[in-house]
Amino acid sequence: TQLLEQSPQFLSIQEGENLTVYCNSSSVFSSLQWYRQEPGEGPVLLVTVVTGGEVKKLKRLTFQFGDARKDSSLHITAAQPGDTGLYLCAGDNQGGKLIFGQGTELSVKP
């Protein structure tokens, strides 16, 4: 069974701090996606990384795919209250299904 271990599960920080969320697996994925979910809504896709070692930036968010395509990280610079939410990583196993991590609940306090 493929698993994606996401850490930390909870993160509470002050506005302006930096943070990193990790997503690790022993399995290789053809691509990895990051989603963000706000209360009362469904997850929304932020980014897809495909190539080992790939780095993508989305404003203050930086996403990296590990060289072996088994892990990924999300780094947020100078977090803002609007970044508050649940962040989910998901690996594509090319079997038509996504394997989701447990999620990281981020709270950014003003």
Next chain:
Amino acid sequence: DADVTQTPRNRITKTGKRIMLECSQTKGHDRMYWYRQDPGLGLRLIYYSFDVKDINKGEISDGYSVSRQAQAKFSLSLESAIPNQTALYFCATSDVTGGPGSYNEQFFGPGTRLTVL
């Protein structure tokens, strides 16, 4: 208008009742999925469908059934609801063509909060 809609948004029911959750999409995607979300467990796949004639079990299909009535509609049923089926349920769609740049990027509905007493 939302591309993926789910009804109802909230439902409270009693143990043993039959419940149907509905999902409709206007994205024209062939693939549709049903997930449940529980705190600390992420999203777990219940059933998925690659087209109208194709239905597949996910990792937690016991106690659930589905019906793909059309490309745009995918319903989830709980034949006899039990309290541990209390959760958030999400429908999602994707359009994977298999060609270059084709990834299983999924688009989610707003969810149904189901409570079984």
